[in-house]
Amino acid sequence: MQPNKLYLNGEWIATDQSLEIINPATEETIGRVCTIDRDGVKTALNHARDAFEGWRSLPAKTRADYLLSIASKMNDRGEEIAKTIIQENGKPLAESRTEVAVAVDHFRWFAEECRRSYGRWIPNQVAGKRHLVIKSPVGVVGAISPWNFPLFLSARKIAPALAAGCPVIHKPSELTPLCAIAMAQAIDDADIPKGVFQLILGDAKMIGEEMLENPICRKITFTGSTAVGKSLIRGAAADVKKLSLELGGQAPLIVFDDADLNRAVEGALAAKFRNAGQSCIAANRFYVQRGIYDRFVEAFVARVRAMKVGDGLEAGVEIGPMVRERGLQSALAQVQDAIDRGAKLMCGGKRLARKGFFLEPTVLANVAVDSLCMREETFAPVAPIVQFTEESEAIRMANDSWAGLSAYCFTSNLDRAFRVMERLEAGTIGINDGVPSTSIAPFGGLKQSGWGRELGSEGLDAFLETKHVSFGMSE
Ligand code: ADP
Numbered sequence: 001m002q003p004n005k006l007y008l009n010g011e012w013i014a015t016d017q018s019l020e021i022i023n024p025a026t027e028e029t030i031g032r033v034c035t036i037d038r039d040g041v042k043t044a045l046n047h048a049r050d051a052f053e054g055w056r057s058l059p060a061k062t063r064a065d066y067l068l069s070i071a072s073k074m075n076d077r078g079e080e081i082a083k084t085i086i087q088e089n090g091k092p093l094a095e096s097r098t099e100v101a102v103a104v105d106h107f108r109w110f111a112e113e114c115r116r117s118y119g120r121w122i123p124n125q126v127a128g129k130r131h132l133v134i135k136s137p138v139g140v141v142g143a144i145s146p147w148n149f150p151l152f153l154s155a156r157k158i159a160p161a162l163a164a165g166c167p168v169i170h171k172p173s174e175l176t177p178l179c180a181i182a183m184a185q186a187i188d189d190a191d192i193p194k195g196v197f198q199l200i201l202g203d204a205k206m207i208g209e210e211m212l213e214n215p216i217c218r219k220i221t222f223t224g225s226t227a228v229g230k231s232l233i234r235g236a237a238a239d240v241k242k243l244s245l246e247l248g249g250q251a252p253l254i255v256f257d258d259a260d261l262n263r264a265v266e267g268a269l270a271a272k273f274r275n276a277g278q279s280c281i282a283a284n285r286f287y288v289q290r291g292i293y294d295r296f297v298e299a300f301v302a303r304v305r306a307m308k309v310g311d312g313l314e315a316g317v318e319i320g321p322m323v324r325e326r327g328l329q330s331a332l333a334q335v336q337d338a339i340d341r342g343a344k345l346m347c348g349g350k351r352l353a354r355k356g357f358f359l360e361p362t363v364l365a366n367v368a369v370d371s372l373c374m375r376e377e378t379f380a381p382v383a384p385i386v387q388f389t390e391e392s393e394a395i396r397m398a399n400d401s402w403a404g405l406s407a408y409c410f411t412s413n414l415d416r417a418f419r420v421m422e423r424l425e426a427g428t429i430g431i432n433d434g435v436p437s438t439s440i441a442p443f444g445g446l447k448q449s450g451w452g453r454e455l456g457s458e459g460l461d462a463f464l465e466t467k468h469v470s471f472g473m474s475e
Contacts, residue, residue, distance in 0.1 A: 003032035004177070006201060008040075009047040010194025015040070019174055019201070024090040024310040024321040025356040031088075035202040036194040038210055041169075044217040044312045045199045048140040048167035051195030056137045056165035060115045061418040066190055067111035067159055071104045073186035078104070081151065082180045086312035088176045089150055090320035090357075091275050093312055099184045102439070103155035103183070106455070109439035113460045114163035130471040135464040137165030138242060139218030142211035144204075146224045147323055148278045148379075150176035154183060155247075156454045162197065164204050164463035169198045171207050171216075173224075175323055208232060212241055212387045219463065222246070223280075226377075226402075226448050244452035244462050246280065246444055248377045249405030251426070252398035253283035256391070257291035259410035260432070264292075265299045267434030268383070271408050273361055274309065274435075276319050277381040280449075281406035281428060281437060284378040286385040287394045293387045304361045304383070309352060318379055322357040331359055331380030338384055341368040348381070348392065369397065377403070384430075391416065399425045404446030408434060427453070 003018035015034040023030045036044075049342050055063070058261060062464045074081065082096035091099070122131040143157040154172060161168045172180035184199040200207065208228075211217045212235040219242040222232055229247040236243050253271055255264045271283035288296050312320040324327045328351065335349050348362030359381055367374060367384040388394045398407060407426035411417055432437035437443055442456035452462050 003034045004181050006034050007199040023087050024323050027355050041210040044169050045214050047195035051167045051217045055196045064111040064114040067107050070108035070186050071187045075104045084178045088178050099151050103152040105439045106155040107159045110159035110163040127475050132469045134467050138463050139293035141166045141168045142217045142220045143170045144222045145172050147173035147175035150179040153223045160459045161463045166463050167196045177201050195383045245450040247450040249280040250284050250377050250401050250403040252285045253405040253408040254394045255288045255409040257289045258412045264410035270434035272383050278379045287388050301363050305347050328357045337365050338367050338371040338373050341371050343367040395423050402448045407451035
């Protein structure tokens with residue numbers, strides 16, 4: 001099997017090292033991708049530095065046109081890319097197609113925002129002075145992305161950085177680099193100037209260290225675990241390297257007595273089981289009010305039992321495998337821990353007796369709030385449900401977490417919706433909405449869920465520096 005090449009300084013380059021890619025539904029090797037060493041990372045950074053001046057100097061409209069071209073090349077190959085996502089990540093076809101569509105939309109959104117990186121003119125305070133605020137690209141960007149949404153989590157870093165005028169070096173997850181290669185192909189097909197975008201793969205820690213220590217790299221944008229995010233923060237201290245971090249989540253989902261039951265069940269299914277629960281905004285802690293508790297649990301469990309689990313390529317599959325054995329084992333341990341503490345297993349809870357990392361979608365009722373699954377990030381199709389009585393109790397439990405990425409609330413009471421949204425400690429809140437994230441609105445976390453925002457207009461700002469220019473002049 002010939003390893004796939006990396007994209008460096010406008011060329012596809014082979015190296016003598018590679019790593020293998022596994023299909024989580026079959027545990028078979030589906031490909032290999034080349035890797036580089038630390039000197040290779042340094043060389044990529046040098047190329048990016050050399051490309052910076054030319055790229056930032058282009059009119060914003062020209063950069064926008066490149067982004068639109070990338071979007072259309074990705075769209076043209078959408079079906080092929082969706083199949084790649086299924087094969088290396090495991091998610092079902094419908095979700096993979098959505099992922100491509102969202103990634104394409106990210107490029108389109110930032111092509112539009114590219115033309116709006118406005119500064120401002122400040123009315124003068126004293127005679128003989130004028131003040132201007134201008135925006136400049138931050139410089140060379142290192143983008144490190146994870147495996148769970150391998151295409152769009154990369155796109156929401158690469159597109160705004162390019163739009164802002166920054167060269168980008170992308171380091172995808174070693175579990176899902178084939179999607180990144182597909183995106184790099186679209187970028188190459190759009191004839192982007194050499195060195196403006198590069199794709200590397202190799203030892204993650206080494207690459208992170210080079211990006212942190214090399215002064216050419218001005219910013220690292222990272223999505224991944226809170227543990228690695230913290231290590232990047234420590235490493236960034238030496239040179240005060242700029243970081244954007246989208247880290248773990250442990251989203252609460254609150255269902256009030258006054259909720260529309262059907263909406264709450266459908267919203268909860270979407271918020272919980274997308275990508276087999278392996279999403280940083282997945283609903284991981286369900287709080288359901290006493291008056292609706294039995295009806296919600298019954299309707300929710302009925303829908304979960306009916307979900308078809310299998311290889312994402314099979315027709316009608318709604319839940320694919322988890323990405324690897326480690327995640328599956330930690331989910332099984334969380335389920336056992338909850339049962340040991342008195343939870344009732346309503347459905348699922350077992351590994352499927354077949355090849356691949358399949359876990360049955362699982363619902364646990366009457367879960368103790370100190371169970372592992374209520375405290376640690378659950379990156380799995382496991383829904384633990386807790387009963388509550390008062391609104392204030394639900395808000396307190398929802399906020400009682402190290403994480404603050406997203407939260408969900410189902411209610412038909414407008415006053416309550418406002419009270420709850422104002423108090424929930426989360427960067428993204430879905431009110432009667434299980435799929436709140438979109439290109440057009442900012443996304444990021446409070447507390448240990450990260451620093452900064454992606455998407456929206458904030459997503460472009462993350463790659464721009466703000467400068468104040470003061471003019472002395474004669475009136
Ligand atoms: P997960 O455990 O879900 O795979 P990680 O945080 O380990 O999440 O991975 C997210 C991304 O961060 C991946 O691209 C991975 O290769 C990368 N990564 C892992 N360790 C480091 C590190 N020490 N420095 C920089 N990047 C890292």
